[in-house]
Amino acid sequence: MCGIVAAVGEIDDATCRRMLSRIKHRGPDDAGEIHRPHAWLGHQRLSIMDVDGGHQPLTGTGGTTHLVVNGEIYNHRHIRDALGHELFETGSDSEAALHALIADGPVGLARLRGMFALAYLTDDGEFLVARDSVGVKPLYWARREDVTLFASEMRAFEPEDRPLVETFPPGYCWTRNGGLVRFADAVPARVRPARRAAEPGVWDDTLVKSIRETVVSAVENRMMSDVGIGVFLSGGLDSAIVAAVAAEYAERNGEPLPTFAVGAPGSSDLAAARVVAEHLGTEHHEVVMTRENVVEMVPRTVRAIEHFDPSLVRSAVPNLLLAEYASKRVHAVLTGEGADELFAGYSYYHEDPFTDPDALQAELVRTVGELHHLNLQRCDRTTMAFGLEARVPFLDRDVIELALSIPPEHKMVTPEKKLLREAFEGWVPDEILWRGKEQFGDGSGAKEALAELLSDVGEAAGSWQEEAVAEGVELRTREEAGFYRLWREELDGIRPDRTLGLFATT
Incomplete structure (x- = not known):
C-alpha cells in the first residue's frame, strides 16, 4: 500500500528525505513526515482506504503518538469494535494499528491480522518498528552507532549505509530498550505436528x-x-x-x-x-x-x-x-x-x-x-x-x-x-x-x-563472476552473472548475503 522510512538516534533530516524520495514509486498519491528529537517517520502513500482522510503519519488523540504503516490491517473493524469507535478519527485501516499500540504497547501487535511493516513513535521517546509474521510487506534496516535506519526497500539507503543493510525479520518488533522481540511466527504456534492420516488420500x-x-x-x-x-x-x-x-x-x-x-x-x-x-x-x-x-x-x-x-x-x-x-x-x-x-x-x-x-x-x-x-x-x-x-x-x-x-x-x-x-x-x-x-x-x-536475451546478458557478464566470488557469492551460470551485474549497478554497496535472501536457492 505504501513505502515507509524511519530513523531513531542522531537524525539527519536531509538523509531521511532522500531515502523517502527513492521509494516514491511505492506511494505516488501523497507523502508525509514527522520529526521529533532523535526520531523521524516518513511515508509515501498509495491511497486505498479512506482516500481523503488517511494521510500519514497518523497522529493519535492529543497529538503525542504517531504511526506510519505499509500494508493493510484486515481486521481493523474488529479492532474498532473492541477499542471503541469514538477513538477513531479516520476510516483508514492503519489507524487500528495506531490505537492497538496506544492501548497495549507492543503487546497490541498481537491484535493485528494483515500484512504490514510499521513504525510507531511517541513524544515521550518511545519508538517501535514491526513487520508481519510472514513478511508479506518488506522492511530493511541499517544499524550505525549513532542512528538506526529503516526503509521498505534496499535502494532507499544512502551509499555509505548500504554495507550495513539487513532484512528486518518477519514476526519481530524492535524497540531501543528491548531490542528484537518475536511477537508472531509465520506458522502459528498452535499448529501442532500433523497427525498421521489413517488412510492417505481419504478424507471426509x-x-x-x-x-x-x-x-x-x-x-x-x-x-x-x-x-x-x-x-x-x-x-x-x-x-x-x-x-x-x-x-x-x-x-x-x-x-x-x-x-x-x-x-x-x-x-x-x-x-x-x-x-x-x-x-x-x-x-x-x-x-x-x-x-x-x-x-x-x-x-x-x-x-x-x-x-x-x-x-x-x-x-x-x-x-x-x-x-x-x-x-x-x-x-x-x-x-x-x-x-x-x-x-x-x-x-x-x-x-x-x-x-x-x-x-x-x-x-x-x-x-x-x-x-x-x-x-x-x-x-x-x-x-x-x-x-x-x-x-x-x-x-x-x-x-x-x-x-x-x-x-x-x-x-x-x-x-x-x-x-x-x-x-x-x-x-x-x-x-x-x-x-x-x-x-x-x-x-x-x-x-x-x-x-x-538471457544469452546476451550472460555474454555481457564479463568479470562479474570473479567479483562475486570475491564477495562470497557463487554464481552458477553466465545468466546469473549477468543478472548480478545489473543488480550490482543498482545496489552498489549492498552485501549479497543470506540476511537479504540473495543467494540462489532454487
Whole structure:
C-alpha cells in the first residue's frame, strides 16, 4: 500500500528525505513526515482506504503518538469494535494499528491480522518498528552507532549505509530498550505436528468444507477497498480459485471484477486464463509479451525486485509487465501466492527425501517461513514498482494454520493439491481445476521469450563472476552473472548475503 522510512538516534533530516524520495514509486498519491528529537517517520502513500482522510503519519488523540504503516490491517473493524469507535478519527485501516499500540504497547501487535511493516513513535521517546509474521510487506534496516535506519526497500539507503543493510525479520518488533522481540511466527504456534492420516488420500467432507470456507473468508477479507481492486489471473489453479471467490463477492456488491493475464502470443497461460474469465464473467484484460518489451523489461525487473536469482527474474518479467498495465486501472490486486507451499504444489515436494511424511511437513513449514526472501519479494516489488498493491489471501493466518494441520500424507497423493481442487469443484471450470502444474515463466511463454536475451546478458557478464566470488557469492551460470551485474549497478554497496535472501536457492 505504501513505502515507509524511519530513523531513531542522531537524525539527519536531509538523509531521511532522500531515502523517502527513492521509494516514491511505492506511494505516488501523497507523502508525509514527522520529526521529533532523535526520531523521524516518513511515508509515501498509495491511497486505498479512506482516500481523503488517511494521510500519514497518523497522529493519535492529543497529538503525542504517531504511526506510519505499509500494508493493510484486515481486521481493523474488529479492532474498532473492541477499542471503541469514538477513538477513531479516520476510516483508514492503519489507524487500528495506531490505537492497538496506544492501548497495549507492543503487546497490541498481537491484535493485528494483515500484512504490514510499521513504525510507531511517541513524544515521550518511545519508538517501535514491526513487520508481519510472514513478511508479506518488506522492511530493511541499517544499524550505525549513532542512528538506526529503516526503509521498505534496499535502494532507499544512502551509499555509505548500504554495507550495513539487513532484512528486518518477519514476526519481530524492535524497540531501543528491548531490542528484537518475536511477537508472531509465520506458522502459528498452535499448529501442532500433523497427525498421521489413517488412510492417505481419504478424507471426509468436513475437511474439504473447512478448506473452502477458510479460503473464501481470506479472499473476501482482502476485497476491502475504497478504490478499484482486481485479480492477477495466471491460468493456474490458485489464481483461478482466488478469482472465483472474488468474482462472487464483487457480484454480490454490484461491482465488476477486473482480471489480468500475461503471456506470449498463443501461450497456455493466456488461453487458460481466458477460459476462467469467461466462466466467471470478469472484466478481463490480456497483456501480450513481445521480444521487444521483454528486452526492455529485464534490466528494469532486476532493479525492481532487488534480486538476481534467475528463476525469480524469469517469473518477475511477466509480473512486471502485468503490474505496469494493471496499475493504470486498479490500485490493488489479489494473487495466488502461497498455495503451492501450503498444499505441496511443486514437483520437488513429491521427490526424495520428501516422500517421507515428516520430511514433507518440515519442508512445507520451512518454505512458508522463507517466502519473504523470494516469491513475496518478487510479488511486492513488481507491483509496488508501479504503485500497485498485491494481496495474498492464501497466506492468511487461518489458511496457514489449517493447511499445515492437515496430515502430510494427504498432500502426497496425485494430482498435486487434490484437496484444494476438491474444495472448489463447481467454482472453477473442470479443465482448469484439474490442469497440471506449470511454472509461471513456462506457462506464460516467458522462458522462450527470454532465452535469446538471457544469452546476451550472460555474454555481457564479463568479470562479474570473479567479483562475486570475491564477495562470497557463487554464481552458477553466465545468466546469473549477468543478472548480478545489473543488480550490482543498482545496489552498489549492498552485501549479497543470506540476511537479504540473495543467494540462489532454487
